[in-house]
Amino acid sequence: MxxxxxxxxxxxxxxxxxxxxxxxxxxxxxxxxxxxxxxxxxxxxxxxxxxxxxxxxxxxxxxxxxxxxxxxxxxxRVRHLQPQDIPLDILYEDEYFVAVNKPPAMVVHPGSGVHEGTLVNALLARISSLSDGSASDRPGIVHRLDKDTSGVLIVAKTNSAHTAMASVFANRTIEKIYNGFCFGMPAEQHGKIDLPLDRSHTDPIKRSVSKNGKAALTEYWILHNQFGISAVRFKLHTGRTHQIRVHCSVKGFPIIGDSLYGGGQERLMRVAPLERPFASRISKCFSRQALHARSLSFIHPFSGAPLHIEAPLPIDFKDALLHFRNPDVFDS
CATH class of the missing domain: 3.10.290.10 (RNA-binding S4 domain)
Structure with a gap:
């Protein structure tokens, strides 16, 4: 007790x-x-x-x-989180939740030596009420995005909202769509990658495929391929750390800019010589992994209304699309 x-x-x-x-x-x-x-x-x-x-x-x-x-x-340990006047792109807000468009290079919450400049610091300055969160330094945080992944992130304003939204994620009654650019492409235009993931035994930062890991299922659609670069839509059926990044890497089409999982400069140099100039132009658009959490769709746990929250493509994605024959590929 x-x-x-x-x-x-x-x-x-x-x-x-x-x-x-x-x-x-x-x-x-x-x-x-x-x-x-x-x-x-x-x-x-x-x-x-x-x-x-x-x-x-x-x-x-x-x-x-x-x-x-x-x-x-x-x-x-740092006890008192400080509000910071950091601009926030609010996509949706009601009395229970707020959805933000997290920019790349922003850490979601303090930790590992990072105590300021996080999304939590920005939220504390902008949102008057936040849930207790999953830990004392994570008020409002229901789920996370990697530092260099941009896009939609839901924040809870109250503890009841936090519990309700955590259940939505746990029960997988939420549709999570991501957009990304990859080197190469798989054999099939549409498929599912069903490979369990666990912490890497060689690098504590990384995740790896393991038969003893947690179930992880990623669905993908190749929307367009041009000179060895693919524009891809992903649907996450589970929510493991680094899930899309690991699955793409294992299947041979790593996320552009993701040096941790084989999508860095070395992979660029393996692109066929005739395709490399185009691949290089796309790669230069990104100073991070080319992955964007595009939308979340779910039934609002309090109103019962369907809710679709979408984050517009960030500037580096728009710059990359200028080089494609189909610049509206992610909206098709």
Whole structure:
């Protein structure tokens, strides 16, 4: 049962973290604290999972509540998030949610040495009410996008809205559409990539295909291919970290600009010589991976109305499309 002792942090598990061990989740969430220290705190009863003392091997699931009771070990972490006057492109807003068009190069929430300039800092200056979030440094954050992925991101204003929207993601009753540019193309114009993903054993930042990983399903449509470059529409049926990037890389058509997964300069140099000038022009449009979260569609959990939120293409996508025979390819 939950005690009346002071709670330092409260976390709610998102779908992307479901299935992980309790100690692994806390090790990546509580910055600056080793996994060994976290395991000791769990053993000492300082961590509650859904109101009960957890064990380091406890498996967490979407919607689980994790309470971490105050401990001096946490004093060195940043406690007070600062609002910052950073421009936000608001795509939709009501009393429950706000949807923003996250620009590339913006981190969603503080962590890993980043304490300012994040989407959370911008939200605190613009939105008067935000949910508690899945952690104390993530108010309002229901789901995430990679730093260099642009596009639609939903933020919850209240705790009830956060819980409702987390359920929409967990139950996969939301359509998530992405646009991207890739080197090469698969054999089929339309297909599904069904490969489970897990943390890489060689690089903690990366994800890799693993038979013991979490289920991951990506659907794709090749909208246009020109001189070895493909414009692709993706539909995410699951929401694993780096999912589209890993799946494209494994299938041989990596996202342009994604040097972590084989879409960098080395891949450009492998393009056929006659096609390389065009591929180079497209590649130069991007200083990041060419991936944009284009739209989210779902039934509003409170009004019951269908909701479609779309983020316009960013400037680097528009610049790249100027080189294509069909500049409206992503809108077809």
């Amino acid at each position: 939950i005690t009346n002792e002071k709670t330092d942090d409260v976390f709610y598990v998102n779908i992307s973290d479901s299935g992980e061990r309790l100690d692994v989740f806390l090790a990546k969430t509580l910055q600056g604290i080793s996994r060994a220290q976290i395991q000791k705190q769990i053993a000492d009863g300082a961590v509650l999972l859904n109101g009960k003392t957890g064990s380091k091997k406890s498996i967490i699931n979407t919607g689980d509540r994790i309470d971490v009771r105050f401990n001096p070990l946490y004093d060195n």
